[in-house]
Structure formats: structure tokens, C-alpha cells
Amino acid sequence: MVNAAASLGARLAEEARAQGFAVCGIAPAAHDAERSARLAQWVAEGHHGTMEWMARRLAERAAPQGLWPAARSVIALGMSYAPAHDPLALEGARAHGRISVYAQARDYHDVVKKRLKALARWLVAEAPGAEVKVFVDTAPVMEKPLGEAAGIGWQGKHTNLVSPSHGSWLFLGAIYTTLDLAPSAPQRDQCGSCRACLDACPTAAFPAPYRLDARRCISYLTIEHKGPVDEALRPLLGNRIYGCDDCLAVCPWNKFASQAQAMREFLPRAELVAPRLAELLALDDAGFRQLFSGSPIKRIGRDRFIRNCLYAAGNSGDRALVPQVEALTADPDEVVAEAARWALARLRRDP
Structure with missing residues (x-):
């Protein structure tokens, strides 16, 4: 049974690559006490800001089986959107707005979900009777911690997932399934003593390594926050008008990320590179x-x-x-x- 599960997992990884995913790993869907406690502490400290949905569905977010009790395995996937240009190049170009790399192309939700559905259909065909659900930022799913548990990378000091082969430029998605698949080996945290991401943050949004206070994060402030931004933070936004790539752009592991690995759908629209x-x-x-x-x-x-x-x-x-x-x-x-x-x-x- 174990060998069959391992064989299916290997074929799944091969099919995932054929669908354009750069990384693929498997984690158990069972409750993880440490992961759940970290999430509860983050919300209790108010670091989620005005994202009330984080607290509202805490139990479902804390564990895959909290959302879907029948789930047995989580297939964590990442699709590269490594940029061809330097995300920090417009830092001093104040007549221009800076848009986060991920938002300069087609909506990744549509692209990733289409490929996830194709992979899920393949899985059901290979394992008749299996049930699946696919997610891309559309449900209470903790993609980054689950990606870490599935061995596709580790959560760096900037709290984003870091792949040793593809860096931090990854769109994450997940497939929950009723299949008992062989779990992948976890990645070792390889941030070491590096603190480039922490030092690069314009608004000091990291109260400590591996902890993010969304209330000071430019991505949160320019995308999720609906009201006026605190006047003390406004000058620190610079010319960032949608998101922020600074902590990702300085990560040394991105030297392994190649634009050639990115999907064609994620090529930037010319009018959004330096508007x-x-x-x-x-x-x-x-x-x-x-x-x-x-x-x-x-x-x-x-x-x-x-x-x-x-x-x-x-x-x-x-x-x-x-x-x-x-x-x-x-x-x-x-x-x-x-x-x-x-x-x-x-x-x-x-x-």
C-alpha cells in the first residue's frame, strides 16, 4: 500500500511539472498543533489588521480537516513567476508607480486554478473514487505553512515560502484529497543568519524574524486596507501603488530563480511595468x-x-x-x- 502511494506520488509530481508547476509536494491533512498555535497567536496579537476573515474562520484555516473532514492529504504546488527585470529598478523613479511583479501580468488565480483543475482530473482518473478540492487564495487555506509541511520550501524570515531551486517567486495552490498519499520530506530552513529581507522592509513590518505585522506591510496597506493609511506610514510607501516586492527581491535564494521557469501567462504587460x-x-x-x-x-x-x-x-x-x-x-x-x-x-x- 505504501509503495503504491509512493508510486502515485511520484507520477503526480511528474504530471504537475507537465502542467507547469515548478514544485510539488505532499503533506498530511491532519491537524498540526504547532501550526495552529502560530496562527492563533498571530490573530490574537492583531497582526492580521482588518482582515477579519482570518479570525472568522480560524478553525477551518488552522487545519485542512477543519475545512474538509474527509481530507487525508494535501498536495501543495507552486508555479514560478520569476521576473526578467529587477523589481527594485523603479525605486527612484518617482514619476512612475511601482506595481508588484505578480500583478503585472494576467490574474494568477485564473491561470493557477485552471492548471490545478487539470491536475486534479488526472489524479481522479489515476485513482478512481478519489475526491478532490482545489484552492488558490479562495478559501481558508494556509498555503505557505502547508507548502512547508509538504517540503516544497520553507517559510523564510519574511514569512514567504522559499524554494532552494526557485527562490520566492512562486504562486501557491493546493489540492485537498481523500487519498492517503505518501508525504514528502520537509525542507530544512536555510535562512541562516541572513536578515536581508528584514532590513529591506521600508515600514519595519517584521517585529521579529518569521513574524509579520500586516498592519505595517505595504502589500496589506495598498491592497487589503480599505480606509486611509496612517499618515506616519504614507511617506514610507514611496511610489509603491500596488503591493511591494522588496523583501522578496533581496532574498539571496532568488539567484536560483530563472525567468525561463515562469509561465508565459505571467509575462508582464508593458503598460504595467513602469506606469x-x-x-x-x-x-x-x-x-x-x-x-x-x-x-x-x-x-x-x-x-x-x-x-x-x-x-x-x-x-x-x-x-x-x-x-x-x-x-x-x-x-x-x-x-x-x-x-x-x-x-x-x-x-x-x-x-
């Missing part, structure tokens, strides 16, 4: 929806996106933006209007 703030600030709702059709950016909506662009404008020192920023002080959305007033004051104050 000009002046053009983005002119977007109305229809223009926003058109520009970001098929992009993960679309889900945050025009108002939150323009809020982010206004913070970047305020940090730019570019007085040519004053007329556009001033016009947005009358925006119907008060969060946008307040961000415009803040940006306008900054631009008028800067020499």
Missing part, C-alpha cells in the same frame, strides 16, 4: 476597469487604487502633478479626497 502616475491619476471608474481587465488589481477598485496613486504623487516631489491632485480633492470618495489633500500639501511644501 506614469500622471496617466493613472486620470483614471475614472470605466478607465480603471478597462486598464485592469483580467488583472488582480481590478479587485481593489478604482477608489482604493487612486488613493494609492495619490500617496505616491505626494511622495514624488513632482509639481507637474499638482493640477491633477488638486482636482481629486473634490472626488466623491472621501478617502480619495483626503489622500488628494494630503498629497497636495506635500507637493506645495516641497521645494
Whole structure:
């Protein structure tokens, strides 16, 4: 039985590679006390910010069997989106907005889920009677801890998964199944004494190695956070208008990640690599929806996106933006209007 499970696992890994996944591993679906305790502590400390859903479905998130009691194994998968360009190249280009690498291409949810479903169909054909469920950020699933348990990498000091072969540029997905598959060997944490990711964080979002306070994380602030950003943090956003790659970009393990490993679907759209703030600030709702059709950016909506662009404008020192920023002080959305007033004051104050 063990040999049969191991054989199926090996064939599964081969099929996963054929479907475009860079890494594939298997973990038990049973409750893990340590993993559950870490999640509960993170939420208890308020480090999840306004992401109430993290606390609301804590039991389901803590263990795969909490979400689906029939699950016996978790197949953890990662798809590379390693960039061809330096994610930090626009750091000083203040007339331009910086969009996280993962959001410069097609929405990864659609791409990864399509491949997960194909792999799940293959698995059911190979093991008749097996039941499966596939997940890509759409359910209370802890992809990173499960990926670590499945041996596809380890959670680094920046809390993201690190693969020794593919670095940190991985979209993660999971297949829960009723099959008892042979678990993969876990990866050894190889961060060592390195703290490059911790030191690179513009907002000091890591209170300690392996711990993230989302309330200070630029990815959280520009994507998940709905209201005004704390004024003390706004200057630290720089020209980041959607997400942040700094802690990933400086990770030494990314030297093993090659853009050639990435899926064609994740090639960046030219207009999103270095967008000009002046053009983005002119977007109305229809223009926003058109520009970001098929992009993960679309889900945050025009108002939150323009809020982010206004913070970047305020940090730019570019007085040519004053007329556009001033016009947005009358925006119907008060969060946008307040961000415009803040940006306008900054631009008028800067020499």
C-alpha cells in the first residue's frame, strides 16, 4: 500500500511539472498543533489588521480537516513567476508607480486554478473514487505553512515560502484529497543568519524574524486596507501603488530563480511595468476597469487604487502633478479626497 502511494506520488509530481508547476509536494491533512498555535497567536496579537476573515474562520484555516473532514492529504504546488527585470529598478523613479511583479501580468488565480483543475482530473482518473478540492487564495487555506509541511520550501524570515531551486517567486495552490498519499520530506530552513529581507522592509513590518505585522506591510496597506493609511506610514510607501516586492527581491535564494521557469501567462504587460502616475491619476471608474481587465488589481477598485496613486504623487516631489491632485480633492470618495489633500500639501511644501 505504501509503495503504491509512493508510486502515485511520484507520477503526480511528474504530471504537475507537465502542467507547469515548478514544485510539488505532499503533506498530511491532519491537524498540526504547532501550526495552529502560530496562527492563533498571530490573530490574537492583531497582526492580521482588518482582515477579519482570518479570525472568522480560524478553525477551518488552522487545519485542512477543519475545512474538509474527509481530507487525508494535501498536495501543495507552486508555479514560478520569476521576473526578467529587477523589481527594485523603479525605486527612484518617482514619476512612475511601482506595481508588484505578480500583478503585472494576467490574474494568477485564473491561470493557477485552471492548471490545478487539470491536475486534479488526472489524479481522479489515476485513482478512481478519489475526491478532490482545489484552492488558490479562495478559501481558508494556509498555503505557505502547508507548502512547508509538504517540503516544497520553507517559510523564510519574511514569512514567504522559499524554494532552494526557485527562490520566492512562486504562486501557491493546493489540492485537498481523500487519498492517503505518501508525504514528502520537509525542507530544512536555510535562512541562516541572513536578515536581508528584514532590513529591506521600508515600514519595519517584521517585529521579529518569521513574524509579520500586516498592519505595517505595504502589500496589506495598498491592497487589503480599505480606509486611509496612517499618515506616519504614507511617506514610507514611496511610489509603491500596488503591493511591494522588496523583501522578496533581496532574498539571496532568488539567484536560483530563472525567468525561463515562469509561465508565459505571467509575462508582464508593458503598460504595467513602469506606469506614469500622471496617466493613472486620470483614471475614472470605466478607465480603471478597462486598464485592469483580467488583472488582480481590478479587485481593489478604482477608489482604493487612486488613493494609492495619490500617496505616491505626494511622495514624488513632482509639481507637474499638482493640477491633477488638486482636482481629486473634490472626488466623491472621501478617502480619495483626503489622500488628494494630503498629497497636495506635500507637493506645495516641497521645494
